[in-house]
Amino acid sequence: MRKPMVAGNWKMNGSLALVAQVGEALSDLDAPDVDVIVCPPFPYVGPLRRTLPDTSPVGVGGQDVSAQDSGAFTGEVAGSMLAEMGCSHVVVGHSERRALHGETDALIAEKVQAALRAGLTPIVCVGETLEERDADRTEAVLGAQVDAILALGAFVVEKLVIAYEPVWAIGTGRTAAPEQAQAVHQFIRARVAAALGDDVAQNLVLLYGGSVKPANAAELFACEDVDGGLIGGAALDPAAFLDIVAAART
Known part of the structure; x- marks a missing residue:
């Protein structure tokens, strides 16, 4: 049984004030059936970890x-540094x-291995542009991106998470319809099964x-092969x- 996950990616946004707000909001979170991850910019990793209760x-x-x-x-940040600051994922x-x-x-595959060496769980992103989707190349593009990770073997793939992010839906307000999201997730899972077996x-x-909001989260998460956002x-x-975390629990 796959455990749902909701991971927040702040991108290059945030402040110490937001760190405090998020830490307070999540300090009493009781959602044992969902993995909740917050990914702030590097300077706020330590402060956020310290803001959250040890438990x-x-x-x-x-x-x-x-x-x-x-x-x-x-300018680079090593996986061991993230781990030392209390990170569990990247x-x-x-x-x-x-x-x-x-x-x-190829570089992304190297980064996956570096993350695992540091004991981090990689959240590997894949996705196609609008031009690639309109040209009916979604499966070809995603297949190549996923295959680069599958080539690392089942021992690696068993330790990571894959996030499908259609580039045309990131920050645009556009969201893949649930049936579109399900179709792509089903394709990815089938690709993994063909390469590494159904158990993996x-x-x-x-x-x-891709523009997941409280208004559409439950519908997206209800798809058979969508395990969170x-x-x-x-x-x-x-x-x-x-x-959104609550939507992942339903």
């Missing part, structure tokens, strides 16, 4: 990780990293990301984020 089930994650473990890589391969920083499928596929948590803008609103 809090809420996890803190990074938004990226270096493929290197240490060294002369100015987002890898977000579409903004792919588009704005030229991250390739059925245990793999698949998230949907990677939440962007709504994660900056503690009340909205808690509503």
Whole structure:
């Protein structure tokens, strides 16, 4: 039985005031049937972890990780550093990293391995652009992105989460219809099953990301192969984020 997950990605937003608000809102969260993760910008990882009670089930994650473990890589953050600051998860391969920083499928696979070496759970993002969807290339694009991770083997894939984020629905207010989201998640799960077996596929948590809000979360999460969400803008609103967590419990 896959456990639902709701992970908030603040992107380059937030403040110490927001850290305090979110920490207070989540401090008494009682949702043992949902994995709840918050991924703030790097400077706020430590403050958020310290704001949450030591017994809090809420996890803190990074938004990226270096493929290197240490060294002369100015501006990079190692997985061991995130772990030392209390992170349990890290987002890898977000579409903004792919588009704005030229991250390739091969580099993302290296980052997945670096995250696992540090004991972090990678949340690996995949997704197609509007142009690729309109050209009927969704499965081809996603297949290549997913295959780069599947090539690492079942031992790796069993330890990660995959988030489907259609690029055309990120921050645009547009959301994939539930049937669209389900079709893609079903495709990804079938791809994993074909490569690594049905047991790995059925245990793999698949998230949907792309303008998820309290108003549409329950409908999206009700899809058979959608196990929760990677939440962007709504994660900056503690009340909205808690509503989405509640939707994952129904």
